Amino acid sequence: MLLLMAAILLLVTALFAGLWWHEKRSNADARELSAGAVRELTREGLLGRGQTLSSQLADAATNPMYYMDLATLGELARATLRQPDVVYVIIHDADGQVVHDGSGDIPAFGQPMSDPMAFEALNADGVHAQWSSKLLDVAAPIRIGGQRIGGVRVGLSRDNATARERDVLEPLAQRLQAASNEHLVGLLLLLGCLVLLGLGATALLQRRIVQPITGLAEAAARIEQGRYAEVDVHSDRRDEIGELVRAFARMSEAVARHDRDIRRMAYTDSLTGLANRLAFRESLDERLLTMQASSGELALLFVDLDDFKRVNDTLGHEAGDDVLGQLAMRIRLAVERIGGNTAEIARFGGDEFIVLYLAEDIRSASGRLAEELIEEIQRPLLLHGRQVFLGASVGITLFPFDATSAGQLLKNADIAMYQAKLAGKGCYRFYSKAMDQAVERRVRLEEELRGAWERGELSVHYQPIFRLADGRLMGAEALCRWDHPRLGVVPPSVFIEVAEQSGLIEALGRNVLQQACRDAASWSQPGQEKPFVSVNISPRQLRTGDLPDVVASALRATGLLAEQLHLELTETAVLGDEVQASALLSRLRATGVKVWLDDFGTGFSGLSHLRRVPVDGVKIDRSFVADVLRDPDDLALTSAIIAMAHSLGITVVAEGIEAEGQYEVLRERGCDQGQGFWLGRPMPAPEILRNFAE
Structure with a gap:
């Protein structure tokens, strides 16, 4: 009998040891899966922000870099430095010499970049990220017409990301440990139970702990892939596992909201609320694919304010921002009134706006829209109790008559706008082939x-x-x-x-x-x-x-x-x-x-x-x-x-x-x-x- 009891005790002890080992393995798997998912999410989030910031800065710095406009480059660098986690911004020329770092006196101006990450950043063909233990360095080239004239580098600190990982993982580990201890007590009480009760406890453990953790791991994988709409985790349980599931659900919502905020920042102009250059370019590419399939026509209107620099110089940049906001609203209302819901508007940068317009008899319709825009912009603005008068020059190019690619259409519209400036400002011009020759002659003459x-x-x-x-x-x-x-x-x-x-x-x-x-x-x-x-x-x-x-x-x-x-x-x-x-x-x-x-x-x-x-x-x-x-x-x-x-x-x-x-x-x-x-x-x-x- 004693031998039988010993055998039974030995069997129950072995069963207990097996259950305890299984629980420890499940908890460890849960911690590893959650830690890996959280770590990858924070890493990808930081990388995505770095790529977005460097790309936006490279696009915005193209014209100032070409004209070596240090004031505008400084404004762009400082604006990027104000973004969360950004610890440094470097704008350099094609030889790797520093042009601006966002500081007031630019102590490193003209000096070559000598840090360990400089070589890869300078030789990267596109957006390039490098990791160190403390930093993420994201570089992007600045190009004009396919020629590289410089680049930008944005350094982001990994401290906040590491802290967020720790803040999420430490409570997770604590709750898992608490759950493990609780089940250990239960298992100790069941030492005298029969094998069937032990097997039942094992099944209950599998259903109550392992399956929820596995569900969280699957949800984390969907989050990693950006499939936020497919993440559906919830629990009515009032124990630690329920708290863990609800904490994970809140984290998932926060990550999704953060992703939406980043996308909104990446695709929206913060000053006017209009689409920015990146969003407009993607929309234009989609429209052109549709137009090519349906043999449709569209017009691209490039609107540039005349003498806007005078507003900033005389009234200050805050007043200039106010003027841009008011004019953006006027442009939006005019486009909606003339172009309906099919037109799209974007702020292309600085005092430049661009309109994508679809209509029948596209040439005459776009001309009427340009006249309406010029008339709206010329109406006096009330600013700080005084009237401000501005004008606009508009360049128009037509698809498919002038070009079929987005890049060429944008270039044509810019050329036509420049010709409107030369014609005396306050007017619009349609693109023609002869304008390319005129611009080329002007560029050669400037050289x-x-x-x-x-x-x-x-x-x-x-x-x-x-x-x-x-x-x-x-x-x-x-x-x-x-x-x-x-x-x-x-x-x-x-x-x-x-x-x-x-x-x-x-x-x-x-x-x-x-x-x-x-x-x-x-x-x-x-x-x-x-x-x-x-x-x-x-x-x-x-x-x-x-x-x-x-x-x-x-x-x-x-x-x-x-x-x-x-x-x-x-x-x-x-x-x-x-x-x-x-x-x-x-x-x-x-x-x-x-x-x-x-x-x-x-x-x-x-x-x-x-x-x-x-x-x-x-x-x-x-x-x-x-x-x-x-x-x-x-x-x-x-x-x-x-x-x-x-x-x-x-x-x-x-x-x-x-x-x-x-x-x-x-x-x-x-x-x-x-x-x-x-x-x-x-x-x-x-x-x-x-x-x-x-």
């Missing part, structure tokens, strides 16, 4: 213009300016000339516009100012009134705000007296931001430098503005002088300008005097000075010097 001054191709000529009362030579206007070795003489109207749009005008303007001051310093003759030189200043030079310092530096370097320098600014450039312009011009005039308004009478301002803008002279536009002998209205307007300017103590200069009759009429009306081909054509520096010496 040739870079370094043209250093190569000696650019020079300064001078057109004499005479006092009309006695015909005395008083000074000369400095005019830039470009003699290209292959293209020949390039008209100023062509290359000055290219310089303005590319930003080269600032360096070119400084060089012309320095050269003009240096030449004019040699014109003075003993016993004679000191002659002056007038230099044209571009609107872009005026907007930078450092014009007084540039002028002062040129005067110091050349020894020219301040009163011998006249600066010519167009009427529209001065009045575009009257407050800032008045402040700058007042600083210049305080040093003795004279300020003239060029092309006076062609702007929208009117003579009343002369009382508020500090100027010393106005130059009557040549269009009035040309018809002063034939058109009584031009003669009357010219006389009125002279009289009004004299009443304000302002000197009047007439441009474009090409006949003796014009000279006589202007002298009779009291015009102070004049210039034109009849008086003297532009000439090189040595020739104008001889004229002053005579």
Whole structure:
């Protein structure tokens, strides 16, 4: 009997040991499955965020990187640095040298990246991720037209992800351990039970613990695959396993919500609520596949705000964001009113919007939509109690007539928009094949213009300016000339516009100012009134705000007296931001430098503005002088300008005097000075010097 009892006890003990081992294995499997699932989820989540951030930053930095716009690159880097878990942002050029890291003074600017991950990041063809024990480094190239011009790197800390893993896994382990201990007590109480009770306990354990944990592991696998809709875990149990299931359900909902938030961030413009570039590109690809299958037609409208930078420069970036928000709402309402529910709108970046539009007779319909958009944008905006006026230029390209791929359509629309800008802004243009050639010529001309001054191709000529009362030579206007070795003489109207749009005008303007001051310093003759030189200043030079310092530096370097320098600014450039312009011009005039308004009478301002803008002279536009002998209205307007300017103590200069009759009429009306081909054509520096010496 004892042997039988011992055998039974041994059998029950073996059964207990087997059940206990099975439970331990199940708990271990559950912990491993859950830990692996949670770890993979957090890793994939962090990787997905890193890839999204680096791709968005690379797309947004393309144009600023091409133009080396450090201010915009800094804004993009700092915006990315503000994202959760981001510890560093590096924007580099194609050689791996740092262009911006989001800091204020960019201490690493121009230095090569030397960290262990730099080599793979620099040589990656696409988005490339590298892991270390503490960091995730995600790199993405910046390309224009297939050519790599640089790249971005975003470093994300793994600390938060590791902490989230620990926060999820520690309670899981504790609950599993608690459940295991509870069952151990139960099993100890059942040591005296029969084998059938032990088998029943084993079956109960399998059903109550292993199956729920297996269900959680299967749900974790679905979450890992992104199949959130298929995850359905719930439990009415009030024990630890029920708590575990409910905790897992809450975690699943949180992960799914986080995924939705990431997708919304990746596909939505946070400022306007419109689709962003990435979402629009995917939508466009889908539409094109549908159109190609159904032989449909669509239009792509590229909307770019005119002179939006002036809003940011004068009112601040917060005001600029407010303006973009209001205009985005206007664009959306206009598109819904004209285009219905089939149209799609996206903010393409900065002050650029893009509209995908489907309609019958697509060419005329898209033209009407463009007119409506321009009209809506031109309506005044109320901002901080003041009215703001903006315009828009729209480029339109049509599928399948102009192109069949998304990339080419976007390029065509951008080219057409640029042509609308060249046409005077506030209008729209349809893409045509000829535009490609025009853009290519402009790009080549811009490339040739870079370094043209250093190569000696650019020079300064001078057109004499005479006092009309006695015909005395008083000074000369400095005019830039470009003699290209292959293209020949390039008209100023062509290359000055290219310089303005590319930003080269600032360096070119400084060089012309320095050269003009240096030449004019040699014109003075003993016993004679000191002659002056007038230099044209571009609107872009005026907007930078450092014009007084540039002028002062040129005067110091050349020894020219301040009163011998006249600066010519167009009427529209001065009045575009009257407050800032008045402040700058007042600083210049305080040093003795004279300020003239060029092309006076062609702007929208009117003579009343002369009382508020500090100027010393106005130059009557040549269009009035040309018809002063034939058109009584031009003669009357010219006389009125002279009289009004004299009443304000302002000197009047007439441009474009090409006949003796014009000279006589202007002298009779009291015009102070004049210039034109009849008086003297532009000439090189040595020739104008001889004229002053005579």
